Amino acid sequence: MKYLDKKLAILFFPVIFIIGCADMNSSINNMNQTLYGVQNTLSGVHEQNIAPLISKFPDRTTKINFEQAQNTIQKGLSIMACADEGNAKLMESRMARYSVSGHCYKIHFPYWSKIKHHTEGCLTIERLNNFKSRDIDAFVFEATFVSKQSGESSVKEYRMNKVGNDWLFKF
Numbered sequence: 001m002k003y004l005d006k007k008l009a010i011l012f013f014p015v016i017f018i019i020g021c022a023d024m025n026s027s028i029n030n031m032n033q034t035l036y037g038v039q040n041t042l043s044g045v046h047e048q049n050i051a052p053l054i055s056k057f058p059d060r061t062t063k064i065n066f067e068q069a070q071n072t073i074q075k076g077l078s079i080m081a082c083a084d085e086g087n088a089k090l091m092e093s094r095m096a097r098y099s100v101s102g103h104c105y106k107i108h109f110p111y112w113s114k115i116k117h118h119t120e121g122c123l124t125i126e127r128l129n130n131f132k133s134r135d136i137d138a139f140v141f142e143a144t145f146v147s148k149q150s151g152e153s154s155v156k157e158y159r160m161n162k163v164g165n166d167w168l169f170k171f
Contacts, residue, residue, distance in 0.1 A: 047078040048125045055129035062133045066141075069160045069167030072098050073128075076169050077143055077158075082122040083109040100161050100168045108171055110145035110154035118147035126153065137162035138170070 050073060057063035066073075076098040083091035088106040095104035106112050110123055123145040130142040138161045146153045159170040 046082065046122055047074060048081065048122075050074045050077060050125060050128060053125060053128050055127065055131075057131050059133060061136065062131045062139050065133070065137075065139050065160070065162070065167070066131065068162075069139075072167050072169070073158075073160065077125050078122075080109050080156075081125055081145055084111050084118070095169070098169050100163055100170045104169070104171055108156070108158075110143075110156055114154040115145070115147050115150070115152045117150035117152060119149055121149075123147055123154075130157075134159070 050070065054066070057066065076095060079091055079094050079098075083106065088109065091109065092104050092106060095108075096102050098104075111118060115123065124147075125143060126146045127144040128141055129144075131139060132141075133139045138159065140157055140159045142155050142157050144153055144155050160167050161170045162168075
């Protein structure tokens with residue numbers, strides 16, 4: 001009888017092990033999806049579409065440069081619109097990848113200067129305007145951020161520089 005128990009154990013152990021691993025893998029995938037959703041919720045970053053917010057460009061070069069930089073600008077401004085005193089360090093680190101220097105400081109975030117009564121959530125990117133070319137690989141623009149809660153607004157000027165094939169914020 002013991003011999004039969006050992007044989008059955010040897011046969012069924014790999015099957016049970018594989019089933020257990022498959023269940024654990026499924027559980028880990030579910031946990032990763034949940035944590036990813038929680039991270040996005042906690043960080044509060046909701047990428048805002050900036051295409052309809054653009055005013056006119058002063059020249060063709062600036063328009064072309066903006067179109068090339070649009071994805072980086074959209075990601076960067078969305079991060080900055082969601083920054084507040086509680087998550088500033090996290091947002092600074094997220095902005096680093098979109099920065100020429102690899103740094104971003106909270107003074108560049110719109111809440112830092114004028115928005116004092118906004119309580120939670122992201123600011124709305126209301127307008128992009130005053131585009132000016134600095135040279136063939138650089139331009140500046142203004143972004144207007146608005147708190148839908150308090151009605152406060154902040155206008156910040158940002159500079160974009162082309163580094164290799166990438167457009168990055170220059171702080």
